[in-house]
Amino acid sequence: MSSSDSDGAPLSVKLAGSAAARRKAASRRAAASSSSSSLTADSSGSEEDNVPLAKRSRLTSLPKKKGGSSSSSSSESDQPLSAKVPASKRAAAARPAGGAARAAAQGRPAGARAANGNAKAAPAAKKPRVKKEPSDAAPASAAKAIADRKPLVKAESTATAASNGSEVSDEEYKWWLDHKDDGGPKWQTLEHCGVLFPPEYEPHGKPLGYKGAWITMPPEVEEVATFFAGVLGTDHAENKVFQANFFDDFTELLGKHMPGCPIKEFKHCDFSRIRAHLDEQTAKRKAMTKAEKEAAKKERQALEERYEFCILDGRREKVGNFRIEPPGLFRGRGAHPKTGRLKRRVLPEQVTINIGEGVRVPDPPPGHRWGEVQHDNTVTWLAMWKENINGNTKYVFLAAGSSLKGQSDMRKFDKARNLVHNIDAIRAQYTKDLKSEVMAERQRATALYLIDRFALRAGNEKGDDEADTVGCCSLRCEHIKLEPPNVVHFDFLGKDSIRYERTTEVDKQVWKNLRLFRRGPPKTSSDMLFDRLTTSSLNKHLQTLMPGLTAKVFRTFNASFVFQQQLRNTPSAGTEAEKILAYNRANREVAVLCNHQRAVSKGFQGQMTRIEDRLLMVRYQRKLLKDHLLEIAPELKKKHPELAEPEPLLTDKWIKEHLLATCELDREKARKKFERDNEKLKEAGEPPLPDDKLAEQIAAIDAREASIQDGSYVAEPGVAKNATTDKILEKIDKLGQRIANIEVDKIEKDENKTTALSTSKINYIDPRISIAWCKKYDVPLEKIFNKTLREKFTWALGVDSAWTF
DNA sequence: CAGAGAACTTAGGAAATTCAGT
């Protein structure tokens, strides 16, 4: 691309574009506090001005979706609620499925949230309704009456539910057999019991140490100090940002509840007494008897029971996270600027309840009111509140196995599957666009290539008050290194601050483009790589290529597609274990593609060593057998030359150490057994065994140890004296099998060390692929999907073995 | 037309529970 492809775009358009780019680049630089001058910023826009207006406008100003919402919303503020709200919703419901319908349906009338109108929506059947009431609308007596019934928990109590207008069906509703159009309301009727609040704080009275003094605190303060004591021993406690943020909020509390208190510096705080108390509590809990634990569990369940289900369109559905998040210290991931801040207790007054109209509103805790009660059936949440750290909204949704979640899950996979038919054309298109004269198009095509080939996320812009992580569109120059002729090295922090590091070959043109974007106008490493691209412009473009297509669909598509391909490596004639191994390998392939990582567990190295020891132990056994066999039948060496081969990795040093370690273990075992036996005898009222008996055994082991030390020890080969050579050969063969199995274990464990398979299994791989695979290879589904997964994917169970993604 | 907000999906780690080997 050259600078000559300038066009006749009106100045205003050009300026608008480059101003935005400047801002973006400038903010980046500021954030990274790089030393760049304004020169960089000013020149960054210049190359840009070659964007033809026609193309630009096509990208940036797609025809607006016309729905009932936009026109009605302007006039609704002075209309009665009943008239305005259902109007737009109705319009949405009547519209055929598709983007426009969805847009309209989701357009929540602005007035609905703020207005407090009492007007009832016309209760016409099948019509979506939205109504808001003051939180104390439900009369307490009625509330009580309905609270006592248990329709939300047990199917047999349908009578009470029915009295409220809804029949609870206990029958499994196979929604996937219905051809339900999407885009309309999410439900017709909805009953639920609200949310469960965490228990009140129970003060323990343990003091905080400060410069040698022990200071007892009022409960409000103590609670927060205890939060910090709770993270001692984790990385958070050592994290300076975490400490500072915690202490800021803690100090504020001190000022409020303990004016004049001497606590001024974090470094002088001593949480040890509080920590000791927490450890004590943990120990106590651990020491409970089985019966006590069971009783506690029962009590907990009794408390939670009512919240676990709701009734949606007359059917019992599981609720997901019905618990209000307890207060604590915010545990932001990666280098989050707000990590450690106090996450405050949520009060009922801050909670909005969303529930069907005309059904009983759950009681708020005694002495409280709900913040708001609304009846919006265009959304799926049952309750909502705002969290104080980032101001994010937290929702109570249905569980993953519910019909609502299932439907959107199925839609997601169907959409990804639809991409199969379009992918060739889309790839051809962006490959062509890699050479576009228009910078924005070229960047878009290049980004799309990365998203498609390397499963990158879209990459929205992030604020300064969040961890600095990126996705494709927000990549900065510093995140890639280019190596001629076509190698790219990626190194950046993605979602959850998980590092994406990868060196790979790319299309030659892509490589050239990346070089161009990087150095085009003078850029510094903290400048955006794709300075003409945003996630929304990218997604807008994708919509034109396939309805409903967005950047994230590529991840789903590629994950499922690669998985299906990898499954072709399943050995049809193999054992079940081998088939499952192939399945897990395919799964792992996908997890690697999506960069699903996990921390190496702390016991990993030890576990690995143990597996290696187990392996060597079997090898040692095999060696003994082989030696023994060759000794009694040396002629076999000709026919079985492998008998003379040394066992790999098995050294004399290891053998000696292992044998000595065994002595130690055996002594310990003997002692334990001796004690146990005596314990039994005692209970039976019989005299204990003489101590000599133990001493005798120990002496034998000591002797063995000595012989190992001086090299005179001769190990038993582990077969009967009169065993035939065939028997021994068979045994050697069996040991070989065991060795192979352990080796596979070891490889799998090592490969799984940093790779998490679950995320791709739960979110990216179309379950129908797995189910079809099970049927084709005759593997029971339980071997690959646990109960949760089977429940989540019930909609997919019916596919046959020939189903393909 | 960027930025905020709403709603929903995706994510890894901790805690709880189950499993497997001795």
Next chain:
DNA sequence: ACTGAATTTCCTAAGTTCTCTG
């Protein structure tokens, strides 16, 4: 039966996408 490992469940943070708003 006891342990330590593996798996499952819970938790909630961190993304994406789309709409609304000033």
